[in-house]
Amino acid sequence: MNAPSPRRSGGRAARRASRAAPLTQDIRPIRPGMEGGQYKPLTERDMQRIHETALDALEQIGLADAPQSGIDIMTAAGAILGEDGRLRFPRALVEDMLAKACKDISLRGRDPQYDLQLSGNRVHFGTAGAAVHMVDIDGKEYRDSTLQDLHDAARIAEQLENIHFLQRPMVARDVTDNRELDYNTIYACCAGTKKHIGVNFTEPDYVADGLELLHMIAGGEDAWRARPFVSNTNCFVVPPMKFATESCEVMEACIRGGMPVLLLSAGxxxxxxxxxxxxxxxxxxxxxxxxxxxxxxxxxxxxxxxxTWPFGLDLRSGAMTVGSGEQALLSAGCAQMHKFYGLPGGAAAGASDSKLPDMQAGWEQMCSNVMAGLSGLNMVYEAAGMHASLLGFCHESLILGDDLIGQALRCVRGIEVDEETLALEQIREVCLGGPGHYLGTDATLSRMQKDHVYPTFGDRTSPKEWSEVGKPDLIETARKRKEEILATTASARFDPELDQAIRARFNIHLPQ
Known part of the structure; x- marks a missing residue:
C-alpha cells in the first residue's frame, strides 16, 4: 500500500493567513513613488510652445501686486518694475532661477517610513483643499466642517496605504479666530497622522506661532529644520497674473523658517x-x-x-468642473510641463462634482486620478474624499478613495515584460501533460501578491454570495470602517507631557 502523500505544510488556513498579513515592501504590487510618465498628451513641440508663450507673458505682461519685500527681492535678482507697478521677468532671469531651483525634494514625515521623494515621474496621492462642508452620508446633507472633522480625516488617512500625504482638506469653521485656526489646524493634523502634512497661514504674523508649535512637536528648532514634516500650501498668486500680497509675505516667513512651500496657482x-x-x-x-x-x-x-492647479469651468453655468475630462487633461498637461523643467510638481486630480460618493463620483475620481498618475504627476492633490466641486469633504469617500487609488496605481505600474512574465515555460508546463489551467500553479501562487491589487471594499462576489452575506452596501461598509478607525487611539497622538506643554502655550480647541 502506498504511503499517503505528505500534505502541504500549513495547509489552506496558513496560506490564507499569509495572504492576509501585511505585505513587505519588496513584494507590494503598488507603493508610494511609483514611476508614471506613460501618458503624454503634449508633444515635445507643444511643451516648447507653452514654455515660450509663458516666457512671453512674463516678459511682456508680468505680474502685479507684489509686496514691497517681494519687489526688493526680485528686482535685486533682475526683475524689472514698470511704471504700471507690474514686475516683468526677462528670459535670462527665469532661466537663471530655474538652474538654481531644487530638482529633487524630500518631503518628510514625522515617521521616516512616510518620507516622499519628489523627482522624475514618481507619483504620490493625497488629500488637499479647503472644503467648508462635511458630507453627511446618512442624511444626505451638508454641514459646516469642524476641527474634529479635520482631526478625524488625519486619523483615517494615517490608516490608508494609498493616501501618501495629508494636505489639509477642509477648514475648521468652528474656530473663528484666524490665528487660533492656523495653529489648531497644525495640531489637529499632526496629532492625527505622522505622514507629511500641508497647511496654510491666514496672515504672515501667524507663521511664528505655527513654527513655535512645530518646534515643540519636533523636539526643537534644529530637529525641525533637519526634518520639516509640514509644508506651506501657498496661493501666492491671484490669477490672472497678480501676486497675492499677504500670501507672498507668508511664503517669505515660511521659507526663512525652513518650511518647504507649494507654489499654488489655481486659475x-x-x-x-x-x-x-x-x-x-x-x-x-x-x-x-x-x-x-x-x-x-x-x-x-x-x-x-x-x-500648477488650473481648474475647469462649466461655461454654461459658471460652476467648477473638477470631475471633467478637461480637468484630467489640465492636470496631465501640467505634469508634463513639470518634467519639461525638471521640477517637482503637483496638481489637482481625484475630486468630484458629485455631492455624494455615488457612481458619478466614481467615474470622475478615477478618470483624473488615473490620468494624473499615468502622466507622472509627483503630487496628486485632492485625490480622495473631495466632493461638490471642492465644497464638501466626506470621510467615507476618503476610505473608498484608498481602494480607487490602489487601482489607479496599478495602472501606473504598467506591464512588466521579461522572461518570467512572458511565461513560456509556464505555458509549456500547463499545456504539455499539465492540468490544462493555471489555477494553483506555483507560478500563479508565487505572483498573486506581487502582480495583483486586491480591493479592501470593492465587492467581487457573485450575486448569490452577495445575497447570502446580507447584500452589503459599499457606503455602509466604509462607514463601519470609519467608526473602527476612530474608536482606536491615534498612533500619531502626542506624548502626554508634550501635549500638556502645547496646551499650556496654545489655546487648543480639540478635547484631550
Missing part, C-alpha cells in the same frame, strides 16, 4: 484663466515660473513644489 479656465486647456496651462506655468524666481531669489535651492 479657473474661462474665468480667471483662458478657457482653452493650452491657454490655462500657459498662464499657470507663467505664474509658477514667477514663483520660482521669487523663491530662488530669496533662498536659492529652497524646496518649492511647482503647483
Amino acid at each position: 479657473m479656465a474661462g474665468a480667471t484663466a483662458p478657457s482653452t486647456v493650452a491657454g490655462a496651462i500657459v498662464q499657470a506655468t507663467a505664474e509658477c515660473l514667477a514663483g520660482i524666481v521669487y523663491v530662488n531669489a530669496l533662498a536659492p535651492g529652497h524646496p518649492a513644489i511647482f503647483g
Whole structure:
C-alpha cells in the first residue's frame, strides 16, 4: 500500500493567513513613488510652445501686486518694475532661477517610513483643499466642517496605504479666530497622522506661532529644520497674473523658517484663466515660473513644489468642473510641463462634482486620478474624499478613495515584460501533460501578491454570495470602517507631557 502523500505544510488556513498579513515592501504590487510618465498628451513641440508663450507673458505682461519685500527681492535678482507697478521677468532671469531651483525634494514625515521623494515621474496621492462642508452620508446633507472633522480625516488617512500625504482638506469653521485656526489646524493634523502634512497661514504674523508649535512637536528648532514634516500650501498668486500680497509675505516667513512651500496657482479656465486647456496651462506655468524666481531669489535651492492647479469651468453655468475630462487633461498637461523643467510638481486630480460618493463620483475620481498618475504627476492633490466641486469633504469617500487609488496605481505600474512574465515555460508546463489551467500553479501562487491589487471594499462576489452575506452596501461598509478607525487611539497622538506643554502655550480647541 502506498504511503499517503505528505500534505502541504500549513495547509489552506496558513496560506490564507499569509495572504492576509501585511505585505513587505519588496513584494507590494503598488507603493508610494511609483514611476508614471506613460501618458503624454503634449508633444515635445507643444511643451516648447507653452514654455515660450509663458516666457512671453512674463516678459511682456508680468505680474502685479507684489509686496514691497517681494519687489526688493526680485528686482535685486533682475526683475524689472514698470511704471504700471507690474514686475516683468526677462528670459535670462527665469532661466537663471530655474538652474538654481531644487530638482529633487524630500518631503518628510514625522515617521521616516512616510518620507516622499519628489523627482522624475514618481507619483504620490493625497488629500488637499479647503472644503467648508462635511458630507453627511446618512442624511444626505451638508454641514459646516469642524476641527474634529479635520482631526478625524488625519486619523483615517494615517490608516490608508494609498493616501501618501495629508494636505489639509477642509477648514475648521468652528474656530473663528484666524490665528487660533492656523495653529489648531497644525495640531489637529499632526496629532492625527505622522505622514507629511500641508497647511496654510491666514496672515504672515501667524507663521511664528505655527513654527513655535512645530518646534515643540519636533523636539526643537534644529530637529525641525533637519526634518520639516509640514509644508506651506501657498496661493501666492491671484490669477490672472497678480501676486497675492499677504500670501507672498507668508511664503517669505515660511521659507526663512525652513518650511518647504507649494507654489499654488489655481486659475479657473474661462474665468480667471483662458478657457482653452493650452491657454490655462500657459498662464499657470507663467505664474509658477514667477514663483520660482521669487523663491530662488530669496533662498536659492529652497524646496518649492511647482503647483500648477488650473481648474475647469462649466461655461454654461459658471460652476467648477473638477470631475471633467478637461480637468484630467489640465492636470496631465501640467505634469508634463513639470518634467519639461525638471521640477517637482503637483496638481489637482481625484475630486468630484458629485455631492455624494455615488457612481458619478466614481467615474470622475478615477478618470483624473488615473490620468494624473499615468502622466507622472509627483503630487496628486485632492485625490480622495473631495466632493461638490471642492465644497464638501466626506470621510467615507476618503476610505473608498484608498481602494480607487490602489487601482489607479496599478495602472501606473504598467506591464512588466521579461522572461518570467512572458511565461513560456509556464505555458509549456500547463499545456504539455499539465492540468490544462493555471489555477494553483506555483507560478500563479508565487505572483498573486506581487502582480495583483486586491480591493479592501470593492465587492467581487457573485450575486448569490452577495445575497447570502446580507447584500452589503459599499457606503455602509466604509462607514463601519470609519467608526473602527476612530474608536482606536491615534498612533500619531502626542506624548502626554508634550501635549500638556502645547496646551499650556496654545489655546487648543480639540478635547484631550
